[in-house]
Amino acid sequence: MFGSSGAPRGDLADVDPGTGQHTANDAGRKNAASAKKGRRERARGPVRPGPRGWMGWGKGRASHIEAPAEWRGTTVQVCGLWPFGAGSGTPVVGVPVGRSMTTGASLCCDPVSWFQRANLILNPSEFVLGKPGLGKSTIVRRQALGLAGYGVNPLVFGDLKPDYVDLVRALDGQVITLGRGRGYLNVLDPGEATEAAQRLTGDARRALIADAHGRRINAVGSLLTIVRGSPITDREETVLNIALKVLDERHAGVPVMADLLQVIRDAPEAVRAAVLDRGNIDKYRDGVEALEASLVGLLGEGRLGDMFSRPTSEPMHRDRPVCFDVSNIDDSEMQLQAAALLACWSYGFGAVSVAQALADAGLEPQRHYFVILDELWRVLRAGRGLVDRVDALTRLNRQRGVGLAMITHTMSDLMALAHEEDRMKAKGFVERAGMVICGGLPSAEMPELTQVVGMTDAEQRMITEWSTPPAWDTGIGRKAPPPGLGKFMVKVGGRPGIPVHVELTRAELHINDTNRRWAR
Structure with missing residues (x-):
């Protein structure tokens, strides 16, 4: 097709009216040359090397690239390294317990800091699970040591091995020794509650007295449950309640178990009314006979000895770390161990209640505590009904400003x-815990554990691998350390778990040596 001048239409479009030079054909030639160059480059390969180098034979592609070195610092320090700084993938609020096994980043973890400062958990408590010898006490000791630096006093209510005595002594704390012929703990002793109540007024005073009274009933009922192997009846608990009130009216000082027994034998009118004897003293004697026989068993004639029937040998301090050392009780005396643990828990939580009541009234500074309840299974198996006793002792830790490790x-x-109801209540201890820390566990544990704590298949495999027994090391001629030593999975609700390896510093070695007697 031609235009009016007789020249092809394409030629007219290729001429610039201002210069009279061809333009469109030049651009076409350049595009064609660029396309040809691109085809040649694609045939030769990529113009830039990949992350591992040039691909192809003899071009030096790296098969392995080492991860760059990482350092941890504050925001003020790291800002000068922009853009090479990156946020940590693990929480950095709380006590440093070790390094993440996936990223190598430091993990800070403890129930008090994660509840109070980081707001990561809704309850300042943790439940620690793991096979013996893999470091359960070690990670709790690390948390207790770090929290002591933050001003939170560790309280160990019953150390059976002992695992925490050296730590508390290193912190200039108080170690209370209990055992046959070594120390006594009077469960009827209200501690400093009576003295503290005199400093309070109104509702605060009445609440503290009522709390101390309830703890004494709970402690006596727990000991009687262990002696019998079954819970006391409702009527017997009512008799104990009224008898303790009568005892407080009659006795000026601190009563002991023999005084409580004497009140029941004296048959005051208030106690007889609780038995419903209808004025028949013989009916009263029959109604309290079983209770009287069980109380006699706590006076030194029974299997528990006289550890709970004499005045308290050493009162507990509220302003220092405290450890109740019950390691002198032999492992064969499981009932005495369980009774000692329960008595220590009751006495210790009573002291914490006194401290918090005085702090609420502005008479003492506010103190926070990290309570450690080790060997929980020993108490739960000592008799039916003890799950309820433990549940009553531990349920209010958040309201009382107490962090708890079970x-x-x-x-x-x-x-x-x-019994099924006891199993469900015991499972509730794990469900209510703010965090669950799992060491090495056998695969048979996973079905029960995953009903309470959601875990992926990879997390379950990691935990079961940590339970592998140690191998024989021919180089040193003895067993190598267990594969799961110091390795734990920290779980909070349905969040992904954080695998961490606890590494002890040189300063901690002497308080974590549980084989010291073998060394000597």
Whole structure:
């Protein structure tokens, strides 16, 4: 097709009216040359090397690239390294317990800091599970040591091995020794509650007195449950309640178990009314005979000896770390161990209640505590009904400003209870915990554990691999350390778990040596 001048239409479009030079054909030639160059480059390969170098034979592609070195610093320090700084993938609020096994970043973890400062958990408590010898006490000791630096006093209510005595002594704390012929703990002793109540007025005073009274009933009922192997009846608990009130009216000082027994034998009118004897003293004697016989068993004639029938040998301090050392009780005396643990828990929580009541009234500074309940399974198996006693002692830790660590070996320890209702309540200890820390566990534990704590298949495999027994090291001629030593999975609700390896510093070695007697 031609235009009016007789020249092809394409030629007219290719001429610039201002210069008279061709333009469109030049651009076409350049595009064609660029396309040809691109085809040649694609045939030769990529123009830039990949992350591992040039691909192809003999071009030096790296098969392995080492991860760059990482350093941890504050925001003020790291800002000068922009853009090479990156946020940590693990929480950095709380006590440093070790390094993440996936990223190598430091993990800071403790129930008090994660509840109070980081707002990561809704309850300042943790439940620690793991096979013996893998470091359950070690990670709790690390948390207790770090929290002591933050001003939170560790309280160990019953150390059976002992695992925490050296730590508390290193912190200039108080170690209270209990055992046959070594120390006594009077469960009827209200501690400093009576003295503190005199400093309070109104509702605060009445609440503290009522709390101390309830703890004494709970402590006596727990000891009687262990002696019998079954819970006391409702009528017997009512008799104990009224008898303690009568005892407080009659006795000016601190009563002991023999004084409580004497009140029941004296048959005051208030106690007889609780038995419903209808004025028949013989009916009263029959109604309290079983209770009287059980109380006699706590006076030194029974299996528990006289450890709970004499005045308290050493009162507990509220302003220092405290450890109740019950390691002198032999492992064969499981009932005495369980009774000692329960008595220590009751006495210790009573002291915490006194401290918080005085702090609320502005008479003492506010103190926070990290309470450690080790070997939980020993108490739960000592008799039916003790799950309720433990539950009553531990349920109000958040309201009382107390962080709590409950330690046992496996979920089977909780599921081995004889009665279904006790098993469900014991499982509730794990469900209510703010965080669950799992060491090495056998694969048989996973079905029960995953009902309470959601875990992926990879997390379950990691935990079961940590339970592998140690191998024989021919180089040193003895067993190598267990593969799961110091390795734990920190779980909070349904969040992904954080695998961490606890590494002890040189300063901590002497308070974590549980084989010191073998060294000597």
